[in-house]
Amino acid sequence: MKNKKLISFLSLLVLIIIFCSFFIYRLFFGLNLKTQGKKIALYIPEGSTYIQAIDTIKAHFSIPDPKVFEWIAEKKSYPALVKPGRYIVDNDLSYNGLINLLRSGRQAPVNVTYNNIRSLNELAGKIGKQIDADSIHIINFLSDPDNYFNDGFTKETVISVFIPNTYQLFWNTGAEGFYLRMLKEYNKFWNEERQSKADAKNLSRIEVSILASIIDDEVSKPEEKPRIAGVYLNRLRRGIPLQACPTIKFALNNWTITRVLKAYLEVDSPYNTYKHYGFPPGPIGCPTIEGIDAVLNAEKHDYLYFAAKADFSGYHNFSRTLAEHNRYAAEYQRELNRRKIYR
Numbered sequence: 001m002k003n004k005k006l007i008s009f010l011s012l013l014v015l016i017i018i019f020c021s022f023f024i025y026r027l028f029f030g031l032n033l034k035t036q037g038k039k040i041a042l043y044i045p046e047g048s049t050y051i052q053a054i055d056t057i058k059a060h061f062s063i064p065d066p067k068v069f070e071w072i073a074e075k076k077s078y079p080a081l082v083k084p085g086r087y088i089v090d091n092d093l094s095y096n097g098l099i100n101l102l103r104s105g106r107q108a109p110v111n112v113t114y115n116n117i118r119s120l121n122e123l124a125g126k127i128g129k130q131i132d133a134d135s136i137h138i139i140n141f142l143s144d145p146d147n148y149f150n151d152g153f154t155k156e157t158v159i160s161v162f163i164p165n166t167y168q169l170f171w172n173t174g175a176e177g178f179y180l181r182m183l184k185e186y187n188k189f190w191n192e193e194r195q196s197k198a199d200a201k202n203l204s205r206i207e208v209s210i211l212a213s214i215i216d217d218e219v220s221k222p223e224e225k226p227r228i229a230g231v232y233l234n235r236l237r238r239g240i241p242l243q244a245c246p247t248i249k250f251a252l253n254n255w256t257i258t259r260v261l262k263a264y265l266e267v268d269s270p271y272n273t274y275k276h277y278g279f280p281p282g283p284i285g286c287p288t289i290e291g292i293d294a295v296l297n298a299e300k301h302d303y304l305y306f307a308a309k310a311d312f313s314g315y316h317n318f319s320r321t322l323a324e325h326n327r328y329a330a331e332y333q334r335e336l337n338r339r340k341i342y343r
Helices: 002-030 050-060 066-075 095-104 120-128 135-142 175-189 192-200 205-218 222-237 245-252 262-266 289-296 322-338
Strands: 040-044 085-089 110-114 165-169 305-308 316-319
Touching: 040 050, 050 066, 050 095, 066 095, 085 095, 110 120, 120 135, 135 175, 165 175, 192 205, 192 289, 205 222, 205 245, 205 289, 222 289, 222 305, 222 316, 245 262, 305 322, 316 322
Parallel strands: none
Antiparallel strands: 040 085, 110 165, 305 316
């Protein structure tokens, strides 16, 4: 009789253990998020509290048992372990799995892309749309030279750090973090080979970037960039002003100019390369990889001038003498007049 009671008790105990185990398993692993078969990007902003994080989660997912979800979160100490970032969640993730993901901080990076940047304000605007740091924080950081003076940059030259490309960053990257990451990429870009080529031309990295930024705006045909780089280097060696039209547009802050008039050449600016010899104070935009490599691999020739071809093909005529250049320039001016392009 005692054996039967013991067996009954043990059987009941086993059933209770099985039931409790099933219940606990279901709580932690059996309840899945409803994502309708899609991968969902969940953003937890910097400084979010536990309540804000839970509200964000509920706004993105259909949670059949919210109280159970919050109970699991609290049991796993998520209220004290909220970590900002961008997290990718798919439809087979359990409540427990989501909490583990969020409190671990294993976020998914974002692809940050920028190109055709002419100013720090424009850069901040584009980056602020791709990461958590807004454009105001980015431009405030970049507007203070103390933030990068020790890295060898000024407010005029820091734009050279930002080489257009696509980079993987964590979404919650801040303004300083963005700059430091780009500085790391910049130093990696300037490998031994590129540095040796710059040294051979007696150019600093910043000087290369300045020329590259001018060439990027000056030239629409990539194959001409090394030749035009050669022209500018020849002029620098001979002490001739660069006389680069893009620097006039930059000085006037007017990139809609299609015809650089004589009146424009009188603008009082250190970026006026018609009045001032040597390099302007800094790049006139983010220098591209193509532009930088064009300077480093500039053609060796004896051209000192170039003028846009009158057929508007985007190509240029190159000249060794001013007289020859003036003939080409006059042809182009006549075509501008014929097309009624006066400014």
